Amino acid sequence: MAVMEILDYEHQLILQVLKVARARAGRMAQAGAAAEPGGPELAAFCHHFVSQCHHGKEFLLFQCLLQKQRAYVVAPIADFQAEHNRLAQLTESLAVAWRVAAAGDAGAGKLVAGYLAEFAALMQAHIRKEDRFYMVTQNLLAEADQSTLTAAFDQFDLATLGLGGHARYCQWVYQSTALHP
Numbered sequence: 001m002a003v004m005e006i007l008d009y010e011h012q013l014i015l016q017v018l019k020v021a022r023a024r025a026g027r028m029a030q031a032g033a034a035a036e037p038g039g040p041e042l043a044a045f046c047h048h049f050v051s052q053c054h055h056g057k058e059f060l061l062f063q064c065l066l067q068k069q070r071a072y073v074v075a076p077i078a079d080f081q082a083e084h085n086r087l088a089q090l091t092e093s094l095a096v097a098w099r100v101a102a103a104g105d106a107g108a109g110k111l112v113a114g115y116l117a118e119f120a121a122l123m124q125a126h127i128r129k130e131d132r133f134y135m136v137t138q139n140l141l142a143e144a145d146q147s148t149l150t151a152a153f154d155q156f157d158l159a160t161l162g163l164g165g166h167a168r169y170c171q172w173v174y175q176s177t178a179l180h181p
């Protein structure tokens with residue numbers, strides 16, 4: 001798979017998980033439920049798969065694109081990096097609030113619902129912008145860039161998710177959402 005195809009595939013997985021997250025946030029906000037099941041798995045996906053792995057790979061791609069000396073890539077990449085940071089903050093807050101909610105605090109349940117809704121909205125808008133950006137920048141990547149980056153992505157999967165970790169997360173998404181391999 002080419003670099004942009006790998007990232008696009010991961011975007012599809014993340015968007016499926018966001019649907020589940022949104023539904024959960026809606027139920028928790030309405031019912032004031034302390035915590036729905038599946039919180040630790042969702043928090044782990046956001047932390048390991050999204051922040052560490054997917055955004056880490058995008059950082060490598062961004063470094064490569066910035067070396068192409070094209071002015072039009074600079075501002076979007078700065079925005080994407082800022083959004084990665086905000087999404088990582090939300091992920092951390094979400095994990096903490098979910099632990100408190102799971103201990104029975106209904107107030108924390110509302111907090112979780114708020115963080116989930118904000119994470120889902122920001123992530124969805126972020127992915128839409130990146131998809132458009134990747135369409136217009138993919139031609140900047142030479143064959144050698146494709147080879148270097150795809151090899152680096154494989155190494156990155158291993159370093160952040162462990163042996164077989166990426167495939168296990170894909171499987172988890174297939175099982176917990178309507179997406180099929």
Ligand SMILES: [Fe+2]
Pocket residue numbers: 055058080084126130
């Ligand atoms: Fe991103």
Ligand SMILES: [Fe+2]
Pocket residue numbers: 007011054058127130
């Ligand atoms: Fe992305």
